[in-house]
Amino acid sequence: MVVFIILFVILLLFVWLVFAFLHTKTSKKQTIIKDYSAHEILELVKDSNNSLSALEEYSKIAKAHYHRYMGEISDFDLEFVVVLSAHKHVNAKLILEVERYFKVENPNRATLLDNALGAGLKKR
Numbered sequence: 001m002v003v004f005i006i007l008f009v010i011l012l013l014f015v016w017l018v019f020a021f022l023h024t025k026t027s028k029k030q031t032i033i034k035d036y037s038a039h040e041i042l043e044l045v046k047d048s049n050n051s052l053s054a055l056e057e058y059s060k061i062a063k064a065h066y067h068r069y070m071g072e073i074s075d076f077d078l079e080f081v082v083v084l085s086a087h088k089h090v091n092a093k094l095i096l097e098v099e100r101y102f103k104v105e106n107p108n109r110a111t112l113l114d115n116a117l118g119a120g121l122k123k124r
Contacts, residue, residue, distance in 0.1 A: 038072035078116040085120030
């Protein structure tokens with residue numbers, strides 16, 4: 001009788017360990033950031049059918065590859081802010097988050113980014 005109880009407890013521990021392993025494996029999903037060129041990401045943001053979640057995803061990509069995109073297009077940050085702020089589905093939080101990130105990455109362009117934000121909001 002004691003042997004059956006011990007085997008039952010061992011079986012329960014084994015099942016618990018398998019469940020715990022599978023749970024941690026599925027909870028560690030990594031988001032894969034697609035790799036676009038600067039021109040492609042600007043074109044994707046310009047699409048008027050984008051939802052807020054799509055714009056957030058494109059903003060994450062733009063922030064992740066900021067320095068490379070600035071190497072491809074010298075005014076990438078300004079163009080991105082203008083297009084993003086002119087989009088009909090964007091919210092103020094996302095615009096300010098992206099603008100703040102660009103200003104932190106390159107403080108010399110803060111005034112230009114403020115002007116780009118104003119231009120984008122006028123197009124809205």
